Amino acid sequence: MGTGDRSERRARPGKLPALLTALLLAVGAGVAFVTVAPAAADPVEDCTPTRGAVVAVDFAPFGGEVVRGCDLTPTTGYELLREGGFTTTGTQHDGPGFLCRIGHRSYAAGTEYPTPDREDCALTPQATAYWSYWIASPGQSRWRYSPLGAMSRTPKDGDVDAWVFGGTDVGGSTGRPSFTPDEVRAGGGVTPGPSVTPSATPSASPSPTGPSGSVDLDAAAAWVRGRLSDGDHIAVDGSGEPDHMLTTEAAFALAAADGSGTALDKVTAFLEGRTDAYAYPGGDGEAPDTNAAARLALLASATGGDPRDMGGRDLVGDLAKHVCDKGPDDGAGPECTAVGDFRSAGYADGQALAVLALLRAGLEPPAASVSRLAALQCEDGGVTSVLIRPGENCDGDPGTTGLVALVLDRAGGHTGTVDRAKRYLLGAQLASGAFPGYTGSTTGTAWTTGYAAQALRALGETGPADAAVGWLGTQQLPDGGFAFEEGGTDAAVYATSPAVLAGAGTSLLTLTREAPQPTGTPTGPSPTPPTSPPPSPTGPWSPTPTGPSPTPTGPSPTPPTSPPPSPTGPTTTPPPRPPGTTPDLRKGVAYLTGRANLVGGRYYESAGGGGRADFGLTIDGAYALAATGLDNDALRGVVDFLDTGEDVTGRAVHDWTGAGRGAVVGGALGKTALLAVAVGRDPRDFGGQDLVAALKDAVCKAPSTAPDRSCAAKGAYTYAQSVFSQSLGVIAQIRAGDEEAAREPLGYLRGLQRDSGAWPSLIPATGDADVDSTAMAAMAVDVADGGDTDRVVAKALAWIADQQLPDGGFPGAAGNSVNSAALAVQGLSLAPATYEAEITKALRFLASQQNRDGGFNVAKGGQPGSDLRASTQAVGGATGTSFGELTRDLTDTSPQPTRPGPGPTSSPGPDPSPSTPGIVTPGDPGGATGSGGANGSNGTGGSGGSGDAAGSTGATGSGSGSATGGGSGTDGGTGAHGAVGDGGALASTGAQAGLFALLATGLVLAGWRTVVVARRRTAADGGTR
Incomplete structure (x- = not known):
């Protein structure tokens, strides 16, 4: 890649400025720090439970x-x-x-x-x-x-x-x-003591006042039948290949709504013939896929089959033989999170289904497996969907709680747990009769409401159960199916199945193929069933896959026989797809370059205002502009600012990276160098510094000892406390032609990959795994090429694909995260032919989160409103361009005049009464993409951004920082990753959970939850890493 004309090198700071800096540090907080005075406080007594x-x-x-x-x-x-x-x-x-x-x-x-x-x-x-x-x-x-x-x-x-x-x-x-x-709370006022007993489970909410009604079972059955391919299975969108899990859901729905019909026979026969392919991906002698074996066993029990002889397999016997007898602390593999787990159960629902399968087959489930389910109950009575270990964060949801309560009630021996779960469900039910999909949500979901209703009916709470079914009746679509979210218009099998069971007055515990007796009158006429499942756009971006999507417990998919072709010229956006199936990138770019956001056409301002540049977020925006190529003039203005400019406070980019200043933040340095390479600038002379040499010098020779926290390990970059930061450094070094210097950092990065194929968010690794970090690391390994690169990348992509939520989104620090979905698209686009279906669904999800102003929400179901950081991630990520290939030729552009506009939100210097900066739109979590992170101040929370150990905007990025980043900065938010972040718009789009996120949460301005690894099936967690 050629190098374009460089701007004149900016003079390096001399001794006098350095002395002045030292003096400022010595003078005190009045100069070196910004102290914000309090406003006139409202008396605590003035706040009430309903006011303030x-x-x-x-x-x-x-x-x-x-x-x-x-x-x-x-x-x-x-x-x-x-x-x-x-x-x-x-x-x-x-x-x-x-x-x-x-x-x-x-x-x-x-x-x-x-x-x-x-x-x-x-x-x-x-x-x-x-x-x-x-x-x-x-x-x-x-x-x-x-x-x-x-x-x-x-x-x-x-x-x-x-x-x-x-x-x-x-x-x-x-x-x-x-x-x-x-x-x-208001009205309390008791001074809390050092240790407080948790308050009792909240009492039940007032009886729901929603409409009475019922589910039209005939219409639902017709819709399910219409979704079947060849009359016997549900196909993966766009591929024609069977989706076994959704096919079992379709069978459950048909058993409840059309048990006497021939469609159920055909589906059951199809699944029985695919028992080995679905439930035994590892072959003979290996543990079965817990979820698959349990589902098939339940289907056999419900349809009069034999779960001990389905497809020639003893499903329940094999489940009982493969229960974990030790946890990870005792050397167990990743398929065992604790004693009592069914191997590779993955989530609470997998564990519950396995226990239920044994119970329905007349077997006594292992006591440890039942106790494992009970241990997933949170202090408020809810049950978390994640197989957490003791002491880990517990955040329940009504759907998982309903399923687990149903199973524990049948298993016996856990009366107290079941009672607490029932009280939780009664308290969580909304006035409409619905149940929310996750904590804090104020709208219902069909999946959650279906399982909650099943449990309440089984536990004797018929009134609330009837109210839930009444709400489901109002949500049934004209075609007979159900959407995931309240008011949704796209029916989904996964949402329809539990709603149908609830509407039929049955559950997975009692389901048989006997014809159900409707409990009420349908709310509308039965629709004419579709004659064929709705087509899924395939688009010309990449060929339709010829095989099924990988399953979590199965072998890694065969890597492509050749790597995706590198662009022969400037990167471009993907070919057109049907309207509404991909984000409007032109609107997105207009939002990113608008005067209200891009100060003077040069940079994005930190959340604290005062004209202070958020360098990590600014680079994120540049990545997005480079990926789309839709406004090269604006990109030129940003690049020139980073190369030769200063913000109104006199800060330049290397006041952020630390290059030539002292403490070098590896992630920030790598993020900056990568941009220089991508746009044709010389990374050996960018911003007056040789970034390639600085990166080489930033490679740790050994871990540092306290109180020095600069080096996490040999091969890590200084102050790089997240996988995102490490990945950016590796990509920058390799793309700059310094492969030899990148050898040790690359080896360290590769060594962090887990057996599952995932990468953790933090450095040193803490045992977590997230989509953002894995996508970024996969891009770094891919650009290195050679050796077993294909195998390593293939494992990572298979793991990412397995994390996709039913609506196409991906779990991140903020929940069903825009950042995570964007990074997943970039990662999966390393093998577009294999993951076309997943990419298409993810792009649809991103399109659904784009607002009228062109910007994007942080997460589905979260605080609404366009978030600048999330938008940089979404716009760049939607192109599918890997950071390893990102290229934009600026030869035909010219220096851009400083653009008039609103300018900084406040004048330089401490602001005694700061307000939310103008660049943050209503509802902007600032964390969507996570900016600052661990050490970064701007963590936006989302996925881990760059937070640098010393980074302001996150160490190197705007992301949410992870490892060390957290902080409560007003700029950053709860960054998920930040550490030494480098994240940034695209780079930080991840939602890496981690310390960074934790610290970044402090980044007051932009953060978001990064401590919770959101892995809910419903819409239940960016920045610069």
Whole structure:
């Protein structure tokens, strides 16, 4: 790739500026840090359970008590702190955007903690000691780690926030407040003690007042029959290959609604003939796929077959023989998360179905397996969908709770657990009769409501069960099927099946093929069933796959016989697809380059305002513009700024990367170097620094020892605390032609891959796995080429594909994440022919999350409104262009004049009364893509961004930082990754969960939940890594 004309090299800082910098550091907080004074606080007594929000800050680690504040008209979590009478201080590196210290006049004369002797607030605080941000809505009895940064979250009347100093792990299971939300709510006021007994399970909500009605079973059965290919199976969209799991769901629905029909016989025979392919992917002698074997066994029991002899296999016998007798601490493989797991069960529903399959076959399930299910209950009575280990974050949902309660009630011996689950379900039911898909949601989903209704009926709660079915009746579509979300218009088999069972008054526990007796009158006429399943657009982007999508427990797919062709010229957007099936990239680019966002046509401003550039986010935007090629002039303006410019505060890009300044943030450096290479600039002379040489020098020779936290391990980059950061550095070095220097960092990165094919979010690895990190690492390994690269990448892509949610999204730190979906598209596009179906679904999901202004939401079902960071990720990721191939020729462009516009949101210097910057649109979580991260201040939360160890916007990116990043910065949010982030728009699009995320949560402005590994099947977790 040729090198375009370079701008004149910017002079390196001399001794005088360096001395001035040192002087500024010595002068004190008035100059080096930005301290925000409190507003006139509303008396705590003025807040009520229905008016105003309360914030509680725990000063116990510093010898104090919990101090509460009130805001009668809450706008953001950050303003709630200020209006509550608290003062805050940001970091020197990140400015006011990263919350590092908190104080209150009622304690220690207003001293802010931690004090300078404990934390100098120069760089982002460590993940083991920072202010973490927790939230609880009215009626919630336990704290949740905030999915948004404080400046992006909008508290509602009756909400309560908490800030706690200490450490938090990736699962959010440690570091939570020692007091309950009820103890600090409005109307409470009791000073919490050091240890508080969790409040009792909330009482049931008032009886639902939704409409009465029923499910039209005939119409539902007709819809399911119409979806069958060849009359006997559900096919993968666009491929014609069978989707075995959805075919079992179709069989369950037919058994409930049309048990006497011939369609059920055909489907059952088809599945029986595919028993080996579906349930025994590893072949003879290997454990069966737990979910598949359990589903087939349940189908056999429901249709009068023999679960001990289906397709020549003893399904229940094989399930019983493959129960984990030890967990990972005792050397078990990744298929065992704890004693009692059915191997590779994956989620709570897989474990529950296996136990239920044994029960229905007349076998006694292993006690350890039943106890494992009971152990998934959270303190509020809900059951988490994830096979968590003791102490890990527990966030239940009504659907999983209903299924598990149903199974435990039948198994016996867990009466208390079942009773708590029932109370949880009664309390979670909405007034409409529906059940929400996840904590905090205010709308219902068919899947969740179906399972909750089944459980309540089995547990004797017929009134609430009838109300749930009544709501389902209102959601049945004219074609007879059900959509996932309330008000949805696209029916799905996975959502329809539990709704039909609930409507038929049965459950997976009692399901037989006997004709059901409807419990009411249909709400509308039965529609004419479709004659064939609706076609799925295949588009010309890549060929239709010829084989089924990989299953989680099966062997890795055969890698392509040749790598995807490299672009022969400037990268382009994918060929046109049918309207509505892919994001509108032109609108997206217009949003990214609009005057309200791109300051002077040059850079994106940090959340704290004052004209301070968010370099990580700015590079993310440049990546998006380079990927689309839809506004090369705007891209030229951004690149010129990064190469030769300064923001209004006098900061240049290497004040962020640390190149030539001292502490070099490897992820930020790699992110910057990669952009230089991609647009034809010389990475050996960009911003006045030789980035290639600096990256080589940033490779750690050995792990550092405390208190030095610069090197996680030999081969890691300095202050690179996330896989995202490490990946960006590797890609930059290889693309810059320094393959030899990249050898050790690449080897270290490859060594972090898990047996499943996934990568963790943090460095050092913490045992988690996420889509964003895996996609980014796969791109890094792919660009290296040679050796067993194809095998390594193929395993990663298979794992990513297995994480796809039914609506096409992917789980990330923020839930059903836009960032994660965008990165997944980039990763899966390394093998487009194999993953065309998954890519198509993901693009549809991204299109569904694009707003009228062209921007994108952070996550489905989250706080609505376009988020700048999420939008950079979505726009670039939707092109499917790997960072290893990203190229944009700017030869025909010319220097761009500084564009008039609104400019910085505030003048340079400390702002005693900052407000949410103008670049953040309503509902902008700032975390969507996660910007700042671990160390970065701007973590946007989403997937881990770049947060650098020292990064302001996340170490290197705007992402949410992971490992070390967290922080509570106002700029960043709860970054998922940040560490030394490099994430950035595209790079940080991931939703890596991790410490970064944790710290980034503090990045007040942009974060989001990164501590919860959202792996819900429903719409249940970017930034610069």
